[in-house]
Amino acid sequence: MASEVPGGNLQIDPARLWDSIMEMHRIDATEKGGNRRLTLTDGDREARELFRRWCEEAGMTVAVDSMGNMFARRKGRNDGLAPVAAGSHLDTQPTGGKFDGVLGVLSALELVRTLNDLGYETERPIEIVNWTNEEGSRFAPAMVSSGVFAGAFTQDFAYAREDVDGKSLGTELERIGFKGEEPVGERRFHAFFEYHIEQGPILEDEGLTIGVVTDGQGQRWYEVELTGFESHAGPTPMPVRRDAMLGAARIVELVNRIALERAPLAVGTVGMVQVHPNSRNVIPGRVFLTVDFRHPDDGVLKGMGEALREGIEGICAKIGLEHEIEEIFYYAPTHFDEACVGLVRRAAEELGYPHRDIVSGAGHDACYVARVAPTAMVFCPCKDGISHNEVEDITREWATAGANVLLRAVVAKAGEAG
Ligand code: HGY
Ligand code: MN
Numbered sequence: 128m129a130s131e132v133p134g135g136n137l138q139i140d141p142a143r144l145w146d147s148i149m150e151m152h153r154i155d156a157t158e159k160g161g162n163r164r165l166t167l168t169d170g171d172r173e174a175r176e177l178f179r180r181w182c183e184e185a186g187m188t189v190a191v192d193s194m195g196n197m198f199a200r201r202k203g204r205n206d207g208l209a210p211v212a213a214g215s216h217l218d219t220q221p222t223g224g225k226f227d228g229v230l231g232v233l234s235a236l237e238l239v240r241t242l243n244d245l246g247y248e249t250e251r252p253i254e255i256v257n258w259t260n261e262e263g264s265r266f267a268p269a270m271v272s273s274g275v276f277a278g279a280f281t282q283d284f285a286y287a288r289e290d291v292d293g294k295s296l297g298t299e300l301e302r303i304g305f306k307g308e309e310p311v312g313e314r315r316f317h318a319f320f321e322y323h324i325e326q327g328p329i330l331e332d333e334g335l336t337i338g339v340v341t342d343g344q345g346q347r348w349y350e351v352e353l354t355g356f357e358s359h360a361g362p363t364p365m366p367v368r369r370d371a372m373l374g375a376a377r378i379v380e381l382v383n384r385i386a387l388e389r390a391p392l393a394v395g396t397v398g399m400v401q402v403h404p405n406s407r408n409v410i411p412g413r414v415f416l417t418v419d420f421r422h423p424d425d426g427v428l429k430g431m432g433e434a435l436r437e438g439i440e441g442i443c444a445k446i447g448l449e450h451e452i453e454e455i456f457y458y459a460p461t462h463f464d465e466a467c468v469g470l471v472r473r474a475a476e477e478l479g480y481p482h483r484d485i486v487s488g489a490g491h492d493a494c495y496v497a498r499v500a501p502t503a504m505v506f507c508p509c510k511d512g513i514s515h516n517e518v519e520d521i522t523r524e525w526a527t528a529g530a531n532v533l534l535r536a537v538v539a540k541a542g543e544a545g
């Protein structure tokens with residue numbers, strides 16, 4: 128897709144992109160070089176304000192919807208047409224990296240800055256999106272705001288989600304001043320593109336620069352509450368104990384086994400455990416834990432959930448525990464729009480970047496947006512495949528390559544007449 132811009136060379140400014148990422152990183156940076164910028168905290172507000180200021184400096188208007196999703200708009204020649212959107216998220220994990228999400232938002236901004244430098248006008252408007260609470264760490268589930276936008280959750284469900292301190296998403300959104308007037312989900316896109324680090328080892332291991340993301344694997348998240356009986360760690364004989372922590376330990380083993388029995392594509396994680404009363408000489412009476420299952424095949428993913436329920440029944444019966452298990456999050460494997468995926472693939476080819484088709488192991492807002500607009504993703508490698516870890520790292524070359532592919536795919540789509 129030849130670009131019609133002067134000099135015919137549609138490429139971003141690598142230094143400006145990298146500098147913007149490093150400036151954003153400084154908000155709630157951690158000592159190990161990552162970020163702890165949880166959604167709807169003061170740090171998230173600061174990041175949002177910085178993003179808003181940069182977008183306005185680039186001549187864009189910024190709107191916020193009732194889930195706090197931010198939409199920065201660059202006018203198109205035919206401004207009445209539905210925009211082409213690109214974006215990701217600015218919130219991070221508690222021990223997150225500086226590129227997860229941020230790379231996609233700021234590469235979309237760099238795309239606009241580049242078009243401004245070239246005086247390049249697109250037929251359609253372009254919008255940059257910052258989705259609220261992609262990570263699902265402070266408020267579960269993940270991608271909840273793009274999920275509400277796409278009709279997967281009600282806004283009331285999302286507003287009521289609470290963090291470990293009992294604060295609700297709705298009140299925190301109001302507190303930081305990002306509960307917008309625009310009703311979530313009214314906005315329409317001609318297409319949506321999300322650029323993201325792979326968060327796995329495949330691209331780097333194969334010496335590739337771009338991942339052409341054809342699909343996103345499905346996810347199921349569970350919350351499990353185990354109830355035994357608190358008693359003294361000293362005089363209580365082992366056979367009479369109803370130890371909720373023993374149940375939790377066996378469930379961790381069960382989750383691991385369920386995934387390994389469906390190798391190599393299944394993954395299972397117990398990421399959160401809360402013990403009550405969490406005192407070293409009291410047999411735990413209650414344990415809360417979370418389970419995260421993923422697989423690219425919907426049927427296998429369903430079977431993993433069934434095996435979990437069955438396994439927990441047996442473990443609790445043996446120890447004498449009561450239990451509750453709730454599935455709080457499910458989305459089926461996502462197949463992205465073939466025409467948009469084709470634009471990503473052609474951009475990588477035109478730019479001469481070694482690339483391959485790939486399935487996303489991580490969840491992304493694009494997985495929900497794909498329900499309401501033609502959607503595709505671009506991946507770049509990350510060092511040793513590490514992410515959701517403060518040492519997450521990428522090279523400037525990788526960052527630049529993906530942003531150039533994003534630029535070309537978005538411009539091609541934004542050139543489509545009504
Ligand atoms: O969980 C995920 O895959 C994403 O990082 N929220
Ligand atoms: Mn992410």
Ligand code: MN
Nearest residue numbers: 220227262515
């Ligand atoms: Mn993440």
